Amino acid sequence: MTNRAALRPDSLPTDLDGWRSFLHERCAGSLGEVRRLVDHLKQTPPGDPLDIIRAWNDVNLALQRAFSSAGVLSQVHPDEDIRTLAEAAEQEAQKVSTDLSLDLELFDLLSSVDVSRLDPGAARVLDHTLRDFRRAGVDQDESTRQRLRGLAEKETALGQELSKNIRDSVLSVALDPDQLRGLPADYVAEHPAGDDGSVTVTTDYPDVQPFLAFAQDAGARRKVMLAFNNRAWPDNDAILTELLSLRAEHAGLLGYDGWPSFDAEVKMIGAGSAIARFIDETTASADESGRRDVATLLERMRIDDPHVGVIDRADATYYAEVVRREQYDVDSQLVRTYFDFDKVRSGLLDVTGRLFGLQYVRAPEATSWHEDVAGYDVHLDGEMLGRIYLDLHPRAGKYKHAAQFTL
Structure with a gap:
């Protein structure tokens, strides 16, 4: 059993070279570990069925480390080069994941496990694992598997590009100062007139949401709404069209009548x-x-x-x-x-702490990817569980939606 008291959070880098090394270690290093673990599992499979499940779980934990680090840094790091490196690492992790899911030798090994010797939890893990192999197309003919492999890689790249275009698209509307009538005084103060006498309102949420709620000028509201709805347009039109087409082909190759049916099969709703x-x-x-x-x-x-x-x-x-x-x-x-930022943040931590019996301890020494980020060590009954990072303010290059990432 893991000694939780001995757990310590990762030390995050403080400069760009450090972040490059971090990405390489956490992504390329973890993917190398995936390959090593898979080779070992194939060459010397354990005799105990439960040990096979544990070995497969170790593979997935290493793969998840690569996905997690690449995924969060592609969405939050302020440096564009680091975000680009993270996106490339995410694509490589997806390629490895696809290769595993289409590996017939692995599938045959896991299919040979005697389910009757597993406890219900392990049996469920095995059942879902084999299901996911089949959903990936491992039991299709070679040419179909190769096409599915190519589709998965292309879908990942297109999905990243689609999200990146939305994340990086910041449009703006030039307005007369009197078109800010009705907005809070602090909003008006944060939007002074420029040299040309106009006020700039962007399509970022902190600008748009108050404007649509409080601006009295109907024409100005409409301009801001239209700009907001035009983010990443027209660039994403062709990307979305291609992505939908590839997904339809992907689902069809696997015998489904469309992507909704394929995607919904393993979700609560059950069917497209x-x-x-x-x-x-x-x-x-x-x-x-x-x-x-x-x-x-x-x-x-x-x-x-x-x-x-x-x-x-x-x-x-x-x-x-x-x-x-x-x-x-x-x-x-x-x-x-009544909702001062610092008080709201403290209140959220206090409430969740009471609900789950946790203690959050501010970690002022915690390094991170941006000065706005606050680190907290999470304790349960005096033992450290890990560290959370609250990255709560918008900035250029950062995702524009509510989110939680595992680092």
Whole structure:
């Protein structure tokens, strides 16, 4: 059993050369370990079925180390060269993963395990492992396996490019200063007029969300919404079209009627056909209340513009705020004054600590990839479990959505 008290978090680099070495060690090094473990498993398979499962688990742990390090650094590191190296490492990890999933010798070895000698947990691991091999196409003919291998690699590269374009796309809208009417004073102060007299609002979330909620100028709201919806366009059109086409071919080669059926098979929803059914059922259930809400917003909007016929996303957030303030006496700008950043962060740690019996200890000595990142050591009953890094502020080159990564 692991002595948790002896666990210590990794020491992260402090310069670019250090990060390059870190990536090489954690990615190339881990993939080398994967190959070594697989070769050993093939050459000298354990006699105990449970030991075979454990050996396969060790392979997957080493593979996951490569994926984790590459994945997080490709999304958060402020240096573009490091992000590019991480993306290349992620592609290499995916290639190794695909090779493993199409390895007939490995599949035959795992298929030969006597399930009757396994406990229920290990039997489930084996069942899911063999299922995933088949879903990868290991039991297809050689030419099909080679095509599936090529498809998997291309899909990974296209998916990375799609995400990168969204991550790196920051559009902006030039507005007159008076078009910021209704926005909080601190927002206005953070958006001073430039030399040409205009104010710049970007498509990053900290700019867009308050603007759509509070800006009184309908034309300005529409400009910001259109810019936000045009991120990574038109570049991603061709990428998405190709990705969807490759996924359809991928699923078809494996005998599925489409990617939704293939993807949903191992998820809670169970079947591709259930996805549309779920959406239709949810839409029907919400239809009456949704129409009622839209009517309320449209009625309030017509006080400002009697000729308006419909309300869309450029106006809905703003008028939802207006209705809450006028009809329910809830003012989001007043509410936000109670949510100081430092207090919210401390509160989240306190609440999760009480829920799970954890203690978070600030680690001021913890190095990371950016000065905004705060490290906390996580303890349970006085024993260290590991370290978390809170990277909570937007910046150039960083992902633009809520996320959790394993490092």
